[in-house]
Amino acid sequence: MNEGLELRHHTAEEAAGLIDRLVELYLTVYANGGEFHSEDRYRRQLAGHMQRDGWDLVTATVGGELVGYIYGFPLPAETRWWGGIQEPIPAGFTDEDGKRTFAISELMVAPGWRRRGIAKSLHDELLAGRTEDRATLLAEPDNTAAQAAYRSWGWQKITMLRPGWDHAPTYDVMVKQVSQTVRVDPL
Numbered sequence: 001m002n003e004g005l006e007l008r009h010h011t012a013e014e015a016a017g018l019i020d021r022l023v024e025l026y027l028t029v030y031a032n033g034g035e036f037h038s039e040d041r042y043r044r045q046l047a048g049h050m051q052r053d054g055w056d057l058v059t060a061t062v063g064g065e066l067v068g069y070i071y072g073f074p075l076p077a078e079t080r081w082w083g084g085i086q087e088p089i090p091a092g093f094t095d096e097d098g099k100r101t102f103a104i105s106e107l108m109v110a111p112g113w114r115r116r117g118i119a120k121s122l123h124d125e126l127l128a129g130r131t132e133d134r135a136t137l138l139a140e141p142d143n144t145a146a147q148a149a150y151r152s153w154g155w156q157k158i159t160m161l162r163p164g165w166d167h168a169p170t171y172d173v174m175v176k177q178v179s180q181t182v183r184v185d186p187l
């Protein structure tokens, strides 16, 4: 079904030459997305996120054409990711130590390539082998396709969150357990 589909991981260094293509696909996918989805804001978001330790990008290409991608990074102990979260939340939910949570920041597939399992392949490839306990992402409540996808892939809504950025929407906070590894803290 996805003949010729290639999935590839990229570090930030490797992705430096891909930035214009990443932005181009973003602008195509969010063509009617308003101020929040502007090129300028997304370039600043990407530049900031690519500096995070452990940033990981998986691209999907067919014959060299970029048809989708996903990226994320582990949350450091001091993170602003959880700013704007709505109470009530489970005790300790936002505690981070750099190893607890992998945050997925973007997942997108080009309009002509949807419903072929490409997003699922990207998602599974990014999370395979992660050693964090859990993954998290933010999804708009009315994003029917994404909500259906995440629920079918085992994600659960915990609460809602409105980031502090200008024009930011209010998102569902989604979480998925990713690693069964039992961490033993040093005595």
Ligand SMILES: CC(C)(COP(=O)(O)OP(=O)(O)OC[C@H]1O[C@@H](n2cnc3c(N)ncnc32)[C@H](O)[C@@H]1OP(=O)(O)O)[C@@H](O)C(=O)NCCC(=O)NCCS
Pocket: 029, 107, 108, 109, 110, 113, 114, 115, 116, 117, 118, 119, 120, 121, 138, 139, 140, 143, 144, 145, 146, 148, 149, 150, 152
């Ligand atoms: C969400 C998105 C990444 C899904 O990409 P995709 O490659 O089409 O997804 P998949 O083919 O892997 O679909 C996986 C499952 O998601 C669900 N799904 C995907 N699109 C759907 C839609 N339009 N309506 C209902 N369910 C949908 C289905 O359960 C689907 O499984 P199925 O095809 O076996 O029924 C894509 O629609 C997209 O890029 N949207 C714009 C960007 C975006 O919203 N990203 C997520 C931000 S949180």
